[in-house]
Amino acid sequence: MLRDECFLVLGGAGLVGSQIVREVARQLQPRKIVVSSLYEVEVAEFLAEVRQEFPHIDFVGTWGDVFVREAFREVAREELLKDSKCREALYEDLFGDFQAAYERSVLVGLIRTYRPDVIVDCINTATALSYQDVERISLKTHEALRQLDESPDDSLLREQLVQDVGMLLISQATLQLIRHVRLLHQAMCEVGTRLYIKVGTTGTGGMGLNIPYTHSEDRPSVQLMAKTAMAFAHTGLLFLMARTPGGPLVKEVKPAAMIGYRRVALQPVRHRGKPRFVYEGRVVSLHDRLALREDPCRYHQKGELMMAGVDTGENGFFARGEFETITHIGQMEFLTPEEVAEQVVLEIKGSNTGHDIIAGIDSNVMVPSYRAGVLRHTALRRLRQLEKESGTHSVALGQLGPPELSKLLYEAYLLQLIYKTLKAVCQASSEEIAQVVYRYLGDHPDLCNQIISIGVPVLAPDGQQLIRGPFINIPESIYDTVEVTPEAIDRWARKGWVDLRPVNMQRWQERFARMMAAKPFLHTQGTASITRTTYLHDTIEIGEVVAWIFANEEGGYRIK
Incomplete structure (x- = not known):
């Protein structure tokens, strides 16, 4: 079996992560294990233990929030949200340029530094992203809007x-999750990570909508359901990652019970890292208003709250009554971190445990069928007949994104109408093609008007003039006007304009030359000759041409 030299365990000092580190060290014995967790102290304490247990393995510790930029890795999110400049930076990392965010990311830096063969992700991502108090912030924002409507001059x-x-904008968990997965995927592709395995969650410990454990008076609470929504949205994105060529193998183990426990102990009770105190109660009368929060200094403090309980790591510290209830048969019940770790290591080894969620989804989705393939030909034949009878051009409406699809289809269609075959396009000069196509559009205004009416403008061969309609899909902007520069024109033309400049016609000639290059092998290599780079026709078939471009130039193809 191929030996993985370096493991990165995210959340590696936590309840499940620490056991996975031990099992990996014990069974797989890699050269290096990088343990990443939120707090420095928990990493240091854990590394002191495992270095004694496994002295032959190089353990490396790293800490901080992997969901933010490097400058914020050790800053609590509550502190970031208080500062307007930090909020703006978080906004930029979420909505701004992806590549710039990629270069700043703690997670990306971690993967680039250690170049792990295997990443085991034990971070409770669903909790981290969903517990941002979005419901409360939304209610506050709505109330502020109402009050401002009544008092518009109140500064x-x-x-x-x-x-x-500002807080609401940067607390959108779905967008955060999407960006997180994209950053993770690109970084793993960059360094050549072999396997990514996620320890996920159901969000409810395996219970349904009738779960009695909640975060508010509502049952189930919005916050808890948001956690479940994030957990399975994450699974969906990992399913897509697993179907993306060039990346790592992707697996997910999803425990559906409460995981515990680390220890049974008498200890001070803490909430979000801060001690809980015992206060001497005061008797108050119930009148018109009840204060829900008062200054603790008004109450006599009698010391820290101490309690015997069960430490379940990042899941919390439970009193005996709570633990007894939640683990009772028919409730969340109970699963140990050692059992989770054992299944994770088996999956790393390549065993079929039956617990890989991604494999389970993969084996149960419905796939393309032979019947649909036959009917596709029938539909296309009928469409061509209707086009011929009506004299219309069924090329693109722009409703199947991106705008680049419409641009490519119309460019291919124009070449098809004029030159018919790949060879004819390749035999002409790019300057000639540009002028001929431009004149053709001038002679066929109905076709030109159809193109520009779906938001796809036509760039003239000189690159200085644009035939356009009332709206343009590319560039995408929140503003009604944008600055025009030569670089911007090149970018927009690539993404969503019918580009009649000679340089683009040359690009089409190069594509067609590559398509024709595979033709001689069709009859000499049998079925082996049909690959992703193969184009089967001499003529320009616009849908198949653009599908070839997506597959071979943009890496957009399915592998299953």
Whole structure:
């Protein structure tokens, strides 16, 4: 079996992660294990233990928040949200340029530094992203809007609204999850990671919508359901990652019970890292208003709250009554971290445990069928007949994104109408093709008007003039006007304009030459000659041409 030299365990000092580190060290004995967790102290304490247990393995510790940029890795999110400049930076990392965010990312830096063969992700991503108090912030924002409507000149209200809206924008868990998965995938592709395995969650410990454990008076609570939604959205994105060529193998183990426990102990009770105190109660009368939060200094503090309980790591510290209830048969019940670790290591070894969620989905989705393939030909034949009878051009409507699809289809269609075959296009000069196609559009205004009416403008051969309609799909902007530069024109033309400049016609000639290059092997190599790079026709078939471009130039093809 191929030996993996370096493992990166995210959340490696946590309840499940620590046991996975031990099992990996014990069974797989890699050269290096990188343990990443949120806090430095937990990493240091854990590494002191495992270095004694496995002295022959190089353990490396790293800590900090992997969901933010490097400058924020050791700053609590609550502190970041209080600062307007930090909020703006978080906004930029979420909505701004992807590649710039990639270069700043803690997670990307971690993967680039250690170049792991295997990543085991034990971070409770669903909890991290969903527990951002979005419901409360939304209610506050709505109330501030209502109050500002009544008092439009109130500067304090306006200032609070600006802060609340800013927090709401950067607390959108779905967008955060999408960017997180994209950053992770690109980094793993860059360094050549072999396997990514996620220890996920159901969000409810395996229970349904009737779960009695909640975070509010509602049952089930919005926050808890948001956690489950994130957990399975994450699974969906990992399913897509597993179907993306050039990346790592992707697996997910998803425990559906409460995981515990680390220890039974008498210890101070802490909440979000801060101690809980015992206060001497005060008797108050119930009148019109009840204060839900008061200054603790008004109450006599009698010391820290101590309790015997079960430490379940990142899942929390439970009193005996809570633990007894939640683990009772028919409730969440109970699964140990050692059992999770054992299944994870078996999956790393390549065993079929039956617990890989991604494999389970993969084996149960419905796939393309022979019947649909036959009917595809029938539909295309009928479409061509209707086009001929009606004199219309059924090329693209722009409703199947991206705009680049419409641009490529119309460019291929124009070449098809004029030159018919790949060879004829390759035999002409790019300057000649540009002028001939431009004149053809001038002679066929109905076709030109159809193209520009779906938001795809036509760039003239000189690159200085644009035939356009009332709206343009590319560039995408929140503004009604944008600055025009030569670089911008090149970028927009590639993404969504019918580009009649000679340089683009030359690009088409190069494509067609590559398509024709595979033709001689069709009759000499049998079925082996049909690959992703093969184009089967001498003529320009626009849909098949653009599918070839997506598959061979942009890497957009399915592998299953």
